[in-house]
Amino acid sequence: MDGQMMDFPLTLTHLLRRAEAFFGDGEIVTRLPDKTFHRTNHRETLRRARQLAVALQRAGLERGDRVATLCWNHHQHHEAYFGVPCGGFVLHTLNLRLHPNDLNYIAGHAGDRAVIVDRALVPLLEKFREGTQIEHVWVVEDSYEELLTTADPDEWEDPELDEGEAAAMCYTSGTTGRPRGVVYSHRSSVLHALGVGANNPLGMGVGSGDAVMPVVPMFHANAWGYPYLATMQGAKVVYPGPHLDPDSLLENLEQERVTWAAGVPTIWMGILARLDEEPGKWDLSAMKAMLVGGSAVPRALIAAFESRHGLRIVQGWGMTETSPVASTAALPYDLADADSETRWDVQATAGIPLPFVEIRVRAGDEEVPWDGEAMGELEVRGPWVAASCRSPAPGSRPATTATTARATRSPTTGGCAPATWRRSTAVGGCASWTGPRT
Numbered sequence: 491m492d493g494q495m496m497d498f499p500l501t502l503t504h505l506l507r508r509a510e511a512f513f514g515d516g517e518i519v520t521r522l523p524d525k526t527f528h529r530t531n532h533r534e535t536l537r538r539a540r541q542l543a544v545a546l547q548r549a550g551l552e553r554g555d556r557v558a559t560l561c562w563n564h565h566q567h568h569e570a571y572f573g574v575p576c577g578g579f580v581l582h583t584l585n586l587r588l589h590p591n592d593l594n595y596i597a598g599h600a601g602d603r604a605v606i607v608d609r610a611l612v613p614l615l616e617k618f619r620e621g622t623q624i625e626h627v628w629v630v631e632d633s634y635e636e637l638l639t640t641a642d643p644d645e646w647e648d649p650e651l652d653e654g655e656a657a658a659m660c661y662t663s664g665t666t667g668r669p670r671g672v673v674y675s676h677r678s679s680v681l682h683a684l685g686v687g688a689n690n691p692l693g694m695g696v697g698s699g700d701a702v703m704p705v706v707p708m709f710h711a712n713a714w715g716y717p718y719l720a721t722m723q724g725a726k727v728v729y730p731g732p733h734l735d736p737d738s739l740l741e742n743l744e745q746e747r748v749t750w751a752a753g754v755p756t757i758w759m760g761i762l763a764r765l766d767e768e769p770g771k772w773d774l775s776a777m778k779a780m781l782v783g784g785s786a787v788p789r790a791l792i793a794a795f796e797s798r799h800g801l802r803i804v805q806g807w808g809m810t811e812t813s814p815v816a817s818t819a820a821l822p823y824d825l826a827d828a829d830s831e832t833r834w835d836v837q838a839t840a841g842i843p844l845p846f847v848e849i850r851v852r853a854g855d856e857e858v859p860w861d862g863e864a865m866g867e868l869e870v871r872g873p874w875v876a877a878s879c880r881s882p883a884p885g886s887r888p889a890t891t892a893t894t895a896r897a898t899r900s901p902t903t904g905g906c907a908p909a910t911w912r913r914s915t916a917v918g919g920c921a922s923w924t925g926p927r928t
Contacts, residue, residue: 499653501676503576505683505722507648510536513698513724519746520564521731521738523610527745530565532721537643539569543577544641549626551603553578553649554656558597558605558624560584560615563708563729566630570606571708571717575657575676578649582659583709588669590617596661596669597622599880606634610732653677659880660711662810671880672810674712682813682874683718685844691804691818692837693826694750694778698724701746701776705730705739705753706784711814714752714781714806725750736760740772747776754784755791758803762791765799779804781818789838797830807840813874817843847872 509516514533522528546557557574559581561567574581582600584593597605597618604626607615612629619627628634657676661669674682687696696702702725704716712718720727728746730739739761742748758780765772780795783806795801808814819841821833828836843849851858851866858864 499651499676500680501576501651501653501655502572502657502679502718503648503651505680505718506536506539506572506576509721509724513721516698516724517701517726518565518568518729519727520729521733521742522564523732525733525738528565532724535565535569536572536721538638539571539573539576540646541638541641541643542569542573543579544643544645545637546574546577546579546604548640549604549637551579551626554580555604556580556582556600556602556659558582558584558600558602559709560586560605560607560611561630561708562586562608562732563704563713564630564731565729566606566634567708568717568727568729571658571712572721575679576649577646578651578655580656580659580673583712585661585663585707585709586611586614588663590614592663592669594618594621596671597624599668600659600661600671604628606630608732651676653680658712660709660810662879672876673880674813674874678813678874679712679715679718681846682715682815683722685846685874686715686719686815687723689815689818689844691781691806691841692779692802692821694802694804696720696723696725696750700749700778701726701728703728703730703739703742703746703748703751705734705751705757710784711808711810714783714808714815715813716752736764740764740774743774743777744772749776749778750781751777752781752783752806755782755787758782758791758795762794762799766794769799774799774801777801781806783807783815787838789834792837793830793834796834803837805837805840811876811879812847812870812872815844816847816870816872816875817841817849843870844872847875 509532514531516532518530518535520528557579559567559570570581582602598621602622602624605624606628609629609631628637653676655676656673657679659671659673661671663669696719702716702720704713706714728742728748730742779802781804787803787805792803795803805819806815808816817840819837819839821836825836847870849868849870851868853866858866
């Protein structure tokens with residue numbers, strides 16, 4: 491006997507329509523290169539996203555064509571996050587911190603036909619464009635705006651995408667050999683947003699009353715899914731632009747009353763140093779927590795923020811192949827009321843996998859016991875975990891990586907795997923999760 495529920499496609503077009511209908515007034519704020527603040531909202535940004543989708547079609551791009559971005563975090567990049575996939579194209583975020591040789595390989599291997607680029611990054615583009623298939627270049631500050639004028643957003647029609655069609659792609663950068671392409675489907679992107687939204691780490695969720703600041707670059711694993719999550723939930727979004735120094739970020743946090751921020755540990759180490767140097771200078775009373783990942787978060791950093799400044803860190807674990815959030819720190823049941831030293835021990839682990847993400851640690855063909863001592867390779871599977879990577883170009887050297895994991899019943903270990911299991915492709919290291927409690 492089959493169920494009788496509707497077969498409703500999980501595509502990003504639904505998030506676009508939802509935010510326009512219910513959360514149009516939600517702010518999107520960008521710190522511009524001159525350090526002033528640009529203000530818009532979900533309604534206007536998604537209107538422009540629809541305009542972009544139509545304009546790309548008029549420029550001659552076809553369904554499934556890759557459209558690259560070479561940009562910092564800003565509202566135009568947010569437009570591309572929706573306009574490109576909701577037009578039936580594939581968003582490909584290029585990592586501007588990579589060497590031009592790597593970018594040349596990545597853009598060529600992905601088959602990028604167009605690129606949206608910040609004016610300040612045009613010299614970088616010129617260093618790697620030759621030999622790629624890039625036909626169109628739109629500069630954010632000028633020709634991109636000209637592109638939009640060629641289209642009417644009201645002409646956008648839902649392309650009625652299959653949820654399995656590609657929405658976006660990113661390339662790994664921490665592997666041996668050539669970077670590897672990970673292709674995200676509309677389904678995986680929507681489910682990742684739902685999974686992160688339902689996760690509620692340390693009892694603190696994201697909703698329309700929140701202001702989210704992704705410090706993590708939008709060219710790094712889809713900015714950890716925050717553009718899609720914030721749009722789905724109607725949250726305010728604050729983009730820092732190219733200004734990632736501690737003082738600029740602290741100004742953003744204070745002025746925009748940010749409640750959630752996300753970034754790698756080095757960002758927060760710099761912020762901690764400034765808070766210690768001038769305690770009380772910045773009013774961060776609106777802050778709920780910071781999601782910190784990309785590398786293991788030192789326990790001392792977690793303890794310092796909370797003990798000295800009353801700010802909480804939620805450690806997250808994942809990788810490009812897991813979209814990327816696979817687990818976050820958690821304090822279930824009595825752990826929430828434990829003394830601070832115990833809580834910081836737990837928060838220094840990778841926590842508990844998100845709903846529908848499953849992990850296991852194996853040595854050979856055997857699963858290792860969750861005893862805090864046994865070592866093995868971590869495997870992960872779930873609906874937003876890559877089953878495979880984009881096939882490498884002929885003759886290229888395959889990338890290889892490994893993660894060692896320690897299994898435990900208290901906060902302990904991490905890794906990666908598919909709907910069959912996928913072995914972790916993170917480099918080195920030993921992660922730690924909160925295991926089953928008995």
